[in-house]
Every structure is written in C-alpha cells, then in structure tokens.
Amino acid sequence: MMANKIAKMTVIGTGALGTQIAILSASFGYEVAAFDIDEKSYKRAIDNFKTVIKFSEKKPLLTIDEWEKGADKVSFHNELGAAVQDADLVIEAAPENVALKRGIFEKLDKLAPRPAILATNSSSIPISRIESATTRPERCVNIHFYSLVMGVNMADVMGGTKTTADTMETAASWVRSLGCIPLTVKKETLGFCFNRVWRTVKREVLHMWAGGFVDFKDIDRAWMISYGTPQGPFGMMDRVGLDVVYDIEMVYYNETKDPKDYPPEALKKMVDRKELGIKTQKGFYTYPDPEYSRPEFLQNP
Ligand SMILES: NC(=O)c1ccc[n+]([C@@H]2O[C@H](COP(=O)([O-])OP(=O)(O)OC[C@H]3O[C@@H](n4cnc5c(N)ncnc54)[C@H](O)[C@@H]3O)[C@@H](O)[C@H]2O)c1
Structure with missing residues (x-):
C-alpha cells in the first residue's frame, strides 16, 4: 500500500544506500527520480549489491534480478532542480558530512515543492543539525534505512526541533509501504534507535x-x-x-x-x-x- 500523500519521491546521492532506497521505492510503485554528482555511482552501487547479497544472512527484500530490473524504473537526472521539481518526498543519501548535507538541504528547500518532506538518510547526524538550512524545519526528518540489500527491513524515523506529528506519521507510513518496519524515535538522540x-x-x-x-x-x-x-x-x-x-x-x-x-x-x-x-x-x-x-x-x- 502506498503511503498517504507520497506518490513521487527523489533520492539525492545514488551510492550504496541511495541506490537501494531508489530501487526499493520504484519496485513498490513510487515514481522515483534520482540525482548524483557522479552519474556512474548508480551502476557501481548495483554491481556492489551482487557481492553484498552473497554475504547476506537474511532473505533480501528483492532478489538481485529484481534489484536490476527495478533499477530501470528510476529516472536519473543530471540537474538537481529537475530531479526534485514534483517530489512529495526527497531523501538525501550523500556522504556523511554535516556541511555538505546542509548545503544540499538549502538547495532542496529552494527547488522542491513547498509541501515536500525533506529527509536525510544520515547514519548519525540528527536532523536538528540540518533543519535550519531550510525554511521548512517542520517538514524535515531523519529516515535512516539500514542495509536493504541485506534484507534488514527497518528504518529509524526521528524528528528535529520542529518536525510535526504529520511529517513523522507520513514518513513512518512511507517506510511501512516499502515492506520495512519504522523504528520511531520519540526524543532526538545521536544514533537513533538500533x-x-x-x-x-x-x-x-x-x-x-x-x-x-x-x-x-x-x-x-x-x-x-x-x-x-x-x-x-x-x-x-x-x-x-x-x-x-x-x-x-x-x-x-x-x-x-x-x-x-x-x-x-x-x-x-x-x-x-x-x-x-x-x-x-x-x-x-x-x-x-x-x-x-x-x-x-x-x-x-
Ligand atoms: N553504507 C551504509 O551501510 C549506510 C547505511 C545507512 C545509512 N547510510 C548513510 O547514507 C548516506 C550515504 O552513504 P553511502 O554509504 O550510500 O555513501 P556512498 O559514498 O556510497 O554514496 C554517496 C553518494 O553521494 C554522492 N554525492 C556526493 N556529493 C553529492 C552532492 N552534493 N549531491 C548529490 N550527490 C552527492 C556521491 O557521488 C556518492 O555516489 C550517508 O549519510 C550514510 O551515513 C549508509
């Protein structure tokens, strides 16, 4: 089932994690756009899945064939504005650097539709360190996925200082709609839940x-x-x-x-x-x- 309000989403940064999020979302029926400064990153990430899946202890959410097939459903853009122009949700999965992420959020705030939720897949940086780069802190949220290709079907969902209950619920129901368990963090803490x-x-x-x-x-x-x-x-x-x-x-x-x-x-x-x-x-x-x-x-x- 598709999460309320989210139909189109964009992934920023198609390295290891961004590529997984993009393909999983496309496989579950979302219209997915993607942007990366390195256009080769997407294919490289998919090639790496093959090795990663080999060492997976759990049944992966998708088989390698399904990951590869799903990959064609994601539309890649060379320009950030074009990638986010219709998005209901943008999830950033660029390198783990707060200044870099703040820079991206500042641009996203200008380019993405006003109601769009802006999420980061950061493994450690709380959204409260990023939200002030935007004019919509109430729509900013951490959605932190674990390794989907390894079959770890869960994601932490954590708000910042102004994140609304509606943003939290929309984020959690989007995670659920991808066959993943949302781990809701009730009070901001470094490291989320697990x-x-x-x-x-x-x-x-x-x-x-x-x-x-x-x-x-x-x-x-x-x-x-x-x-x-x-x-x-x-x-x-x-x-x-x-x-x-x-x-x-x-x-x-x-x-x-x-x-x-x-x-x-x-x-x-x-x-x-x-x-x-x-x-x-x-x-x-x-x-x-x-x-x-x-x-x-x-x-x-
Ligand atoms: N690797 C993991 O297991 C894992 C798990 C959960 C969360 N994360 C988090 O996800 C994020 C991405 O991690 P990763 O392992 O996928 O990293 P990665 O290095 O594999 O991918 C990062 C991608 O971002 C791109 N990029 C760099 N600057 C950019 C910019 N300005 N705009 C758009 N794209 C840009 C790079 O070209 C690269 O393809 C990090 O915040 C990390 O903490 C990683």
Missing part, C-alpha cells in the same frame, strides 16, 4: 583491534558463533564501507570530544589507502572470497 547499539559495538571492537589486544578475526569468530550470523562486526564494517564507518565515528567524537570516542589511527590509515571494504575489494578482509565465508574459519584446527 544504530546507537551497533555504534557501541563498533567503538569497542575497533579499539580492541587497533590497541593490539586481540586479532579482529577472533572477535568475528566469537560473534558468528554466538549469534549465528555469517560475519562478525569487522565483516559487517567492510560491508558498510570503512570510510563511512570512520566518518560516523568522527560525528560521535565531535559530539562528545571524549578521547575514547576518537576513531583509531589504524582505521584512518586504511581509509587513506582506499581499503574501504567490499566496495574496493579490500578492507579487513579481501573480496570476493573473504576468509569468514570459508568453512575452516570456524573449524577447530
């Missing part, structure tokens, strides 16, 4: 690895044995992208200025070397055949 839990895990394991306390593979083994998942936190971070992980850690650090929240230098070095995880074929593991996917990874030697 991401805050996942972030605590990341901070701990990154410091255990970078401090030389344990081999990261043993952490992944322990996680996989305990929770029955096909990879552990390091494999999961490879999937997210280590540049994205680093940027998110910096958002938390900038919030608290607590040295314990500062991401390890060793992670920064990996990002500088472009060892970003699945998307560059190398991160903590090497792809497309990472050690954790081999039976011997969990076997007693």
Whole structure:
C-alpha cells in the first residue's frame, strides 16, 4: 500500500544506500527520480549489491534480478532542480558530512515543492543539525534505512526541533509501504534507535583491534558463533564501507570530544589507502572470497 500523500519521491546521492532506497521505492510503485554528482555511482552501487547479497544472512527484500530490473524504473537526472521539481518526498543519501548535507538541504528547500518532506538518510547526524538550512524545519526528518540489500527491513524515523506529528506519521507510513518496519524515535538522540547499539559495538571492537589486544578475526569468530550470523562486526564494517564507518565515528567524537570516542589511527590509515571494504575489494578482509565465508574459519584446527 502506498503511503498517504507520497506518490513521487527523489533520492539525492545514488551510492550504496541511495541506490537501494531508489530501487526499493520504484519496485513498490513510487515514481522515483534520482540525482548524483557522479552519474556512474548508480551502476557501481548495483554491481556492489551482487557481492553484498552473497554475504547476506537474511532473505533480501528483492532478489538481485529484481534489484536490476527495478533499477530501470528510476529516472536519473543530471540537474538537481529537475530531479526534485514534483517530489512529495526527497531523501538525501550523500556522504556523511554535516556541511555538505546542509548545503544540499538549502538547495532542496529552494527547488522542491513547498509541501515536500525533506529527509536525510544520515547514519548519525540528527536532523536538528540540518533543519535550519531550510525554511521548512517542520517538514524535515531523519529516515535512516539500514542495509536493504541485506534484507534488514527497518528504518529509524526521528524528528528535529520542529518536525510535526504529520511529517513523522507520513514518513513512518512511507517506510511501512516499502515492506520495512519504522523504528520511531520519540526524543532526538545521536544514533537513533538500533544504530546507537551497533555504534557501541563498533567503538569497542575497533579499539580492541587497533590497541593490539586481540586479532579482529577472533572477535568475528566469537560473534558468528554466538549469534549465528555469517560475519562478525569487522565483516559487517567492510560491508558498510570503512570510510563511512570512520566518518560516523568522527560525528560521535565531535559530539562528545571524549578521547575514547576518537576513531583509531589504524582505521584512518586504511581509509587513506582506499581499503574501504567490499566496495574496493579490500578492507579487513579481501573480496570476493573473504576468509569468514570459508568453512575452516570456524573449524577447530
Ligand atoms: N553504507 C551504509 O551501510 C549506510 C547505511 C545507512 C545509512 N547510510 C548513510 O547514507 C548516506 C550515504 O552513504 P553511502 O554509504 O550510500 O555513501 P556512498 O559514498 O556510497 O554514496 C554517496 C553518494 O553521494 C554522492 N554525492 C556526493 N556529493 C553529492 C552532492 N552534493 N549531491 C548529490 N550527490 C552527492 C556521491 O557521488 C556518492 O555516489 C550517508 O549519510 C550514510 O551515513 C549508509
């Protein structure tokens, strides 16, 4: 069922997450437009899905064929104004940088129809840090999807200082209409609902690895044995992208200025070397055949 009031939507930034949101929405009957400053990003993201789906522990929302078929239903624009001119909802999925996102929201506010909801898919930045770049804070909202290609069918929905109940409800019912569960955050908090839990895990394991306390593979083994998942936190971070992980850690650090929240230098070095995880074929593991996917990874030697 289509969410009330939303028929046309636009995705800004068709990297890993934006591409998933665009294709899922098109597959569920929405008219979807997209814009990215790099027009090759869309195809690149779809190519990456193939590797990601291979390591998925859950049944993906769509099969790889359906992702590829759905991809043709999204209309791509080279100009931001054309992409958003009829939108009821715009969701931004550009890199995790508050200044960049504020710049995009300022433009969206000028170019998108007045009643349109402006949402960010940011993994960490609360909408209250972005809403003042617009003249419609009551229509601004966080809608944070998790990895849809991995079958994680949920999204946090969180308002800022002026977001109306109507905007929250429209956002939540749009999420529901895509076969996803909205996790409504009642009071703004860094990390939303589940991401805050996942972030605590990341901070701990990154410091255990970078401090030389344990081999990261043993952490992944322990996680996989305990929770029955096909990879552990390091494999999961490879999937997210280590540049994205680093940027998110910096958002938390900038919030608290607590040295314990500062991401390890060793992670920064990996990002500088472009060892970003699945998307560059190398991160903590090497792809497309990472050690954790081999039976011997969990076997007693
Ligand atoms: N990767 C994940 O698992 C994940 C999960 C949930 C949320 N997110 C969030 O989604 C957002 C995007 O993350 P991603 O992993 O898809 O990143 P990505 O690097 O794969 O994609 C970002 C895209 O934005 C484009 N872009 C850069 N500047 C732009 C601009 N000014 N206008 C339009 N497009 C622009 C880039 O060309 C790129 O294609 C981030 O805020 C991230 O925190 C990521």
